[in-house]
Amino acid sequence: MPSNPPPIPLRRLALLLGGLAMFGPFSIDTIFPAFPEMGAALGADKLAMQQTISVYLIAYALMSVVHGPLSDAIGRRRVILGGLGVFTLATVGCALSTDLGTLLAFRALQGLSAGVGLIVGRAVIRDVLQGDDAQRLMSQVSMIFGIAPAIAPVIGGWILGWSHWPMIFWFLVAFSAALLLATWRALPETHPPAERLAPRPRELLRGYAGIFLNPRFQRLAAAGTFNFGALFLYIASAPAFVLDILGLGQDAFAWFFVPMIGGMMVGAWTSGRIAGRVSGTAQTRLGFACCGVAVAANLLYNLLVDQPAVPWAVLPMMLNAFGVALVFPILTLAILDMYPRQRGSASSLQAFTSLVFNAVIAGVLSPLLSDHPVWLASGAVLFAFLGWAIWHWEMRSGPRMPPGDPEYAAALEPTERL
Numbered sequence: 001m002p003s004n005p006p007p008i009p010l011r012r013l014a015l016l017l018g019g020l021a022m023f024g025p026f027s028i029d030t031i032f033p034a035f036p037e038m039g040a041a042l043g044a045d046k047l048a049m050q051q052t053i054s055v056y057l058i059a060y061a062l063m064s065v066v067h068g069p070l071s072d073a074i075g076r077r078r079v080i081l082g083g084l085g086v087f088t089l090a091t092v093g094c095a096l097s098t099d100l101g102t103l104l105a106f107r108a109l110q111g112l113s114a115g116v117g118l119i120v121g122r123a124v125i126r127d128v129l130q131g132d133d134a135q136r137l138m139s140q141v142s143m144i145f146g147i148a149p150a151i152a153p154v155i156g157g158w159i160l161g162w163s164h165w166p167m168i169f170w171f172l173v174a175f176s177a178a179l180l181l182a183t184w185r186a187l188p189e190t191h192p193p194a195e196r197l198a199p200r201p202r203e204l205l206r207g208y209a210g211i212f213l214n215p216r217f218q219r220l221a222a223a224g225t226f227n228f229g230a231l232f233l234y235i236a237s238a239p240a241f242v243l244d245i246l247g248l249g250q251d252a253f254a255w256f257f258v259p260m261i262g263g264m265m266v267g268a269w270t271s272g273r274i275a276g277r278v279s280g281t282a283q284t285r286l287g288f289a290c291c292g293v294a295v296a297a298n299l300l301y302n303l304l305v306d307q308p309a310v311p312w313a314v315l316p317m318m319l320n321a322f323g324v325a326l327v328f329p330i331l332t333l334a335i336l337d338m339y340p341r342q343r344g345s346a347s348s349l350q351a352f353t354s355l356v357f358n359a360v361i362a363g364v365l366s367p368l369l370s371d372h373p374v375w376l377a378s379g380a381v382l383f384a385f386l387g388w389a390i391w392h393w394e395m396r397s398g399p400r401m402p403p404g405d406p407e408y409a410a411a412l413e414p415t416e417r418l
Helices: 010-029 032-042 046-074 076-095 100-114 116-128 131-162 166-186 201-212 215-236 238-245 254-274 280-304 315-338 343-369 373-397 406-410
Strands: none
Touching: 010 046, 010 076, 010 100, 010 116, 010 131, 010 166, 032 046, 032 100, 032 131, 032 238, 046 076, 046 100, 046 116, 046 201, 046 238, 046 343, 076 100, 076 116, 076 166, 100 116, 116 131, 116 315, 116 343, 131 166, 131 254, 131 315, 201 215, 201 343, 215 238, 215 254, 215 280, 215 315, 215 343, 215 373, 238 254, 238 373, 254 280, 254 315, 280 315, 280 373, 315 343, 315 373, 343 373
């Protein structure tokens, strides 16, 4: 079946959706260099400052189950515009905060609204394209999205060089306001009224239960969540990893983020280039292999040296990110293809699964493991192995077609498609 004609040129759509996906990571990574200054100004220690991430992610995860089905009911455009408006106001509150409690409250409000770009954006991609075309567009969006974690801490460090930490949040206010204007002017509605679902809470809960209890959804979502968790453990631990373990300054976060995001962007570019030429199964297998080699090499390096140092301490992150970028679009499209009338809901639940786990990593595991490089490396090995093992289980249990291919959804039982 051919793809639907895109409502706007694909390059413009990729740029817009990539920008919408960026403001969530910007909210996390831009403030990393400011942790010491913020902690001193707000009277908060290292563990308390880590809660500015976990509170944000918990709120993000809780609201993520609403963004998707709300866009299924009232349209993608309205939900994205509303989320951007709330996020902009919440960020103003963060900039004006004078104590940790107030900052955490506005960080939670940021998290409640920040998911619209990424979650609803995935549904937009699948609204207008399918199969290999959807994989190519999702890879392009991933490349643009991947810039955010690389440049966000660098921008944060630059801002701290000439101003104080609230200016970082004022930068985020300007960025989100620009996105709001661009979305209002350029993004058309991709989910027409005739295809929308009535926003009835009972039916919504029934649909969520059907998706969440589907063993195939559980396996695909868990495989992607654990695989990315190996990388996110280091992202959440970036202040301790860069400042304490590597002994670098607050303006040196690029040593960690640039190689990592470079690997992710190259992986996304590769995924787009091989779409239609290499099967989804083969691409996913290659991605997991890259992740396995990366985390094993990282653990070995940290066992052999007394003091990790750049560039060797960060090169495994590049390979790990490359593998994650190969795996992500295949697993995501497989989930969306399972529920053609509930793409928003399926995207929300996939994001919810990942975000809850990431919140646990940021709020619990990162503070426990970030004191020693071997502990961090061991945690990454465990997560990468679990991701591969669950994906292998899915390949043995599910249809024999590769996830993400158009035939995958057709092979599902009608009761699984809802």
